[in-house]
Amino acid sequence: MPSLQESLHRFLAVDGVRMAVLIDIATGMIVQLAGKAGPDLAVTASCVADEARAARTALGPGQPAGDVDGITTVTTTRLHIARILRSHPGEGLLLLVDVERSSSNVALASLRVDELAPAVLA
Amino acid sequence: MDTVDPSRAPFGDALKECVDSKFCGVLWVEGWPGGAIYLEDGRIIACHTPGAPSLEVILLRSGRISESDWNAAFTAAAVSDNQMTAELTSRGLVGAGELEALLRTTVADAVFALVSGRIASWRTELSKESYSLLLSPGVNAAWLLAEATRRTKALAAFPGPALSALDRVALTSAAARRGPPLGQGRDEILALADGRRTARDLAFASGCGLYTTMLQLIRMRADGLVVTSPPSRASKPPGSPEAEPGTEDSDGTTAGLPRRRKDRGGLPQPSGLSRRNVGGSLQMLRPRSERGIKPD
Amino acid sequence: MDDVLLAEMRALQDKVTGITGTALASRDGLIVREDTRGANPDNLAALAATWLALAQRMSGEVGQGTLREAMTRSTGGIVMIYAIGSQAVLVVIGDEGLDITRLHRQSQATLDAISAALASAPPHAEALLTEAEAGSHRSQVAASSSAVRRRRGQGLGGGAA
Numbered sequence: 190m191p192s193l194q195e196s197l198h199r200f201l202a203v204d205g206v207r208m209a210v211l212i213d214i215a216t217g218m219i220v221q222l223a224g225k226a227g228p229d230l231a232v233t234a235s236c237v238a239d240e241a242r243a244a245r246t247a248l249g250p251g252q253p254a255g256d257v258d259g260i261t262t263v264t265t266t267r268l269h270i271a272r273i274l275r276s277h278p279g280e281g282l283l284l285l286v287d288v289e290r291s292s293s294n295v296a297l298a299s300l301r302v303d304e305l306a307p308a309v310l311a
Numbered sequence: 312m313d314t315v316d317p318s319r320a321p322f323g324d325a326l327k328e329c330v331d332s333k334f335c336g337v338l339w340v341e342g343w344p345g346g347a348i349y350l351e352d353g354r355i356i357a358c359h360t361p362g363a364p365s366l367e368v369i370l371l372r373s374g375r376i377s378e379s380d381w382n383a384a385f386t387a388a389a390v391s392d393n394q395m396t397a398e399l400t401s402r403g404l405v406g407a408g409e410l411e412a413l414l415r416t417t418v419a420d421a422v423f424a425l426v427s428g429r430i431a432s433w434r435t436e437l438s439k440e441s442y443s444l445l446l447s448p449g450v451n452a453a454w455l456l457a458e459a460t461r462r463t464k465a466l467a468a469f470p471g472p473a474l475s476a477l478d479r480v481a482l483t484s485a486a487a488r489r490g491p492p493l494g495q496g497r498d499e500i501l502a503l504a505d506g507r508r509t510a511r512d513l514a515f516a517s518g519c520g521l522y523t524t525m526l527q528l529i530r531m532r533a534d535g536l537v538v539t540s541p542p543s544r545a546s547k548p549p550g551s552p553e554a555e556p557g558t559e560d561s562d563g564t565t566a567g568l569p570r571r572r573k574d575r576g577g578l579p580q581p582s583g584l585s586r587r588n589v590g591g592s593l594q595m596l597r598p599r600s601e602r603g604i605k606p607d
Numbered sequence: 608m609d610d611v612l613l614a615e616m617r618a619l620q621d622k623v624t625g626i627t628g629t630a631l632a633s634r635d636g637l638i639v640r641e642d643t644r645g646a647n648p649d650n651l652a653a654l655a656a657t658w659l660a661l662a663q664r665m666s667g668e669v670g671q672g673t674l675r676e677a678m679t680r681s682t683g684g685i686v687m688i689y690a691i692g693s694q695a696v697l698v699v700i701g702d703e704g705l706d707i708t709r710l711h712r713q714s715q716a717t718l719d720a721i722s723a724a725l726a727s728a729p730p731h732a733e734a735l736l737t738e739a740e741a742g743s744h745r746s747q748v749a750a751s752s753s754a755v756r757r758r759r760g761q762g763l764g765g766g767a768a
Binding site: 192193196211213215216217218220221231235242245246251275277278279280282308309310311 | 369370372373374375406407408409411412413415416419420458461462465492494495496518519520522523526
């Protein structure tokens with residue numbers, strides 16, 4: 190079975206993807222990554238994990254509407270596509286894919302990420 | 312004021328030596344909580360400590376894997392001399408990627424528990440014995456120590472005195488009066504906090520990681536729901552320095568780890584042991600720039 | 608005596624990572640002190656006394672000398688019992704992360720201290736043993752070890768002479 194690094198590496202074949210990171214939501218820890226890590230990646234990972242937790246809180250305790258699926262962040266040059274892959278144990282795992290905005294768009298990038306995401310934890 | 316010279320931190324040296332020599336075996340650590348770091352080719356493949364819940368505890372307590380499924384996999388692995396990890400995935404109990412992720416987070420938690428506690432002494436043991444639930448290939452030790460430092464800094468960013476895994480946790484009256492459930496594991500922790508259980512005990516009792524539990528506690532402390540207190544002088548582990556109340560606070564120059572005060576004399580000095588602040592040993596293995604370190 | 612017993616039990620709990628509770632019972636199954644936060648002390652005491660007696664008989668049966676401790680290991684943790692002289696039994700309950708190595712190292716001092724405290728205390732209703740009870744236990748142990756010796760003499764113990 191492919192290791193985490195290999196499954197994350199597959200995202201790099203997608204147009205514009207610079208990096209794919211698996212993040213532990215409860216701790217903000219980078220579990221594994223593929224691609225080019227910027228100097229602030231640890232901080233970014235921690236922040237994205239906090240965002241996921243804040244989004245969950247916003248949905249209310251017990252999350253009657255179900256768990257957060259993902260969060261997409263758009264800046265002038267980049268897209269951050271985040272997908273929550275697991276909610277348990279702990280607070281689960283989140284996949285973050287960093288995409289060059291000039292090479293893609295939100296819909297396309299999300300589509301490709303969603304195609305590859307299920308294989309990451311398999 | 313205690314001064315620390317990170318370049319002379321012996322435990323960091325010992326671990327670095329294991330890494331550089333591509334050591335295969337065990338690094339036994341005496342301390343509080345102490346534990347064992349298992350290495351293969353200088354990379355960390357497992358870490359066991361009484362200070363943080365193991366992967367088995369996390370998986371079973373959360374219900375992710377049932378006891379019977381676990382026992383069946385364990386038995387099969389023992390009988391066929393297989394790796395437990397292979398049994399769990401081949402039986403479809405957990406995906407390989409998810410298992411690897413969970414192994415990484417529990418090893419990181421164990422290393423954090425071990426190095427953020429007190430380290431009294433250590434020894435290496437060459438060993439080719441195979442243990443179950445291994446990360447193979449192992450994780451970069453420098454990366455795990457950097458992660459432990461990151462966690463300590465994250466806890467230190469909250470107001471109030473530094474939180475130790477040995478601190479006891481009690482509810483405030485505000486907690487008793489709280490209204491709707493808080494969610495995200497907080498209610499479970501509040502239900503278990505009884506003034507005697509330590510942060511570490513609460514991690515085990517709730518089946519969650521040590522660091523995760525400490526984060527929740529320090530957030531709830533900032534929200535006025537819990538109070539924490541260091542273990543009483545009488546119950547401090549033997550050999551630990553006699554800190555006066557209120558002096559555990561970091562002076563902000565290190566990673567926020569509790570500092571050892573200079574020995575006032577009279578405490579036995581075991582030979583060859585480090586009295587260095589454990590924070591020093593974390594810094595020892597952290598490269599000049601933390602940038603670009605990958606978990607590997 | 609109250610403070611001394613509980614103090615020793617709590618001190619052990621503070622020194623060893625992972626102890627979640629302790630209890631002290633008489634050999635006839637009565638609770639003497641308990642610090643378990645939720646377990647039923649009477650059940651604990653009865654079970655501990657019975658278990659200790661069985662465990663000692665087992666080690667006697669296989670000729671292994673004095674019992675040091677008996678242990679259960681379950682998915683949720685560990686229970687250890689220790690004989691305190693011939694008077695009492697100490698129960699130590701630990702979670703999945705119990706530091707067994709440290710417990711081994713620290714327990715003897717606790718056992719000795721509790722034993723001394725029990726020996727120096729005047730007997731009272733809640734506590735423990737009458738001389739008769741202690742005497743009857745000693746003759747039980749003597750009977751079982753002489754039974755073992757007899758069997759060996761008859762050549763059933765196995766092993767070459």
